Amino acid sequence: DIKNESSFVGDLGADSLDTVELVMALEEEFGCEIPDEDAEKITTVQQAIDYVNSHSS
DSSP states (O other), X not given: OOOTTOBTTTTTOOOHHHHHHHHHHHHHHHTOOXXXXXXXXXXXXXXXXXXXXXXXX
């Protein structure tokens, strides 16, 4: 199950390439740019939701 607190790497089995692709998909879908230093901090589903909510155009 995917929960808000699920870790992309630890719980969902993502590797580093998956996380890069996820960030790119978030940027495209929500019209925001996610700098590398911010992308490194997005490790859970909830962190991705919070980031997009506060940075989308």
